Amino acid sequence: MKLVVIPGDGIGKEVVPAAVRVLRAVLPDLEVIEAEAGWETFQALGTSVPERTLEAVRSAGAALFGAVQSPAHRVAGYRSAILTLRTALDLYANVRPVKALPLPGARQDVDLIIVRENTEGLYVGEEQGNQERAEAVRRITRAASERIGMLAARFARQRLTIVHKANVLPLTDGLFRDAVRTTIRTIRPDVDVEEMLVDVAAYHLARTPERFDVIVAPNLYGDILSDLAAVWCGGLGLAPSINLGKGVAVAEPVHGSAPDIAGKGIANPIAAVLSGALLCRYVWYLPKAAVAIEEGVRRALQAGAATPDLGGTLTTEEMVEAVLAHIRPVPEGLPDRKKGNPRDGENNS
Numbered sequence: 001m002k003l004v005v006i007p008g009d010g011i012g013k014e015v016v017p018a019a020v021r022v023l024r025a026v027l028p029d030l031e032v033i034e035a036e037a038g039w040e041t042f043q044a045l046g047t048s049v050p051e052r053t054l055e056a057v058r059s060a061g062a063a064l065f066g067a068v069q070s071p072a073h074r075v076a077g078y079r080s081a082i083l084t085l086r087t088a089l090d091l092y093a094n095v096r097p098v099k100a101l102p103l104p105g106a107r108q109d110v111d112l113i114i115v116r117e118n119t120e121g122l123y124v125g126e127e128q129g130n131q132e133r134a135e136a137v138r139r140i141t142r143a144a145s146e147r148i149g150m151l152a153a154r155f156a157r158q159r160l161t162i163v164h165k166a167n168v169l170p171l172t173d174g175l176f177r178d179a180v181r182t183t184i185r186t187i188r189p190d191v192d193v194e195e196m197l198v199d200v201a202a203y204h205l206a207r208t209p210e211r212f213d214v215i216v217a218p219n220l221y222g223d224i225l226s227d228l229a230a231v232w233c234g235g236l237g238l239a240p241s242i243n244l245g246k247g248v249a250v251a252e253p254v255h256g257s258a259p260d261i262a263g264k265g266i267a268n269p270i271a272a273v274l275s276g277a278l279l280c281r282y283v284w285y286l287p288k289a290a291v292a293i294e295e296g297v298r299r300a301l302q303a304g305a306a307t308p309d310l311g312g313t314l315t316t317e318e319m320v321e322a323v324l325a326h327i328r329p330v331p332e333g334l335p336d337r338k339k340g341n342p343r344d345g346e347n348n349s
Helices: 012-026 039-045 051-060 081-088 141-155 172-187 198-207 219-233 268-284 288-304 316-325
Strands: 001-009 031-034 063-066 095-100 113-119 125-128 135-136 157-163 192-195 214-217 238-246 250-252
Touching: 001 012, 001 219, 012 063, 012 268, 012 288, 012 316, 039 081, 051 081, 051 141, 063 081, 063 268, 081 250, 095 141, 095 219, 095 268, 113 141, 113 219, 141 172, 141 214, 157 172, 157 198, 157 219, 172 192, 192 198, 198 214, 198 219, 214 219, 238 268, 250 268, 268 288, 268 316, 288 316
Parallel strands: 001 031, 001 063, 063 250, 113 214, 157 192, 157 214
Antiparallel strands: 095 113, 095 238, 125 135, 238 250
């Protein structure tokens, strides 16, 4: 197994090495390849993602990305590294599981997944205008909507919620809704399908998150809703995600580069660690390894391990040590690809 590690900017340089240590604890033969991307890379090389980084990820099939720091104003020639990776590698699905962790205030009955279309919507980045008027293209296609609907359907256990705003955007959101709904009903007639306006979905995620199983949404809605939902797993510092494409994947913690704490050694590595577990489950099809990491995190938190964002005093290094101390040996028999719902490690390619 090969893994390209791309620390990126800010605390990415601290949490990615931490996650690699945990991965190597359960996968001692893992081959790690260093690569670069991000704002600092752009400043040095004139591109946020060098071609050699893209080639490394294509070759390995898996990468762990840390964080990206983007300027607040437009800079000629610059595009976010993670958006570039998603586009160049056709990482069409962003999958963000939200599962309660043993923390004060966490809802223990929350276990949902947000599946976000990752290549279209407003994030195509086609803007034009001036200081008086600006416009942005919002692109939705049937092919991309059907593709994300197919993946979302495979994650569903009982219910799948299609999020849209077709009452205001009948052409674009209407196309997304109809294409996803038809796809789901064709391949998963056993799953209950519901539709929900994005503002209503936000309300229910904030008030009754336990009602959701799988949510599928266009790019922007999925981005916002998944950050909102992260509160139920303890916050952005503990929220993992993975970008899936055909034969390639890039896992990434949901949090940003956090320049205010970068270099202080206090960043929470749990989101990056759990993103590594998603690689085990969805890319290498090793659910036992994924469970070993996830349970190690749970036991460490139950024992009171906490970085400052969680009200504790542990450094990044100390938090990693706490997780490693609670990881139990992975049962023999790897690889252990498990058939069935991809939540359990089924091949998604």
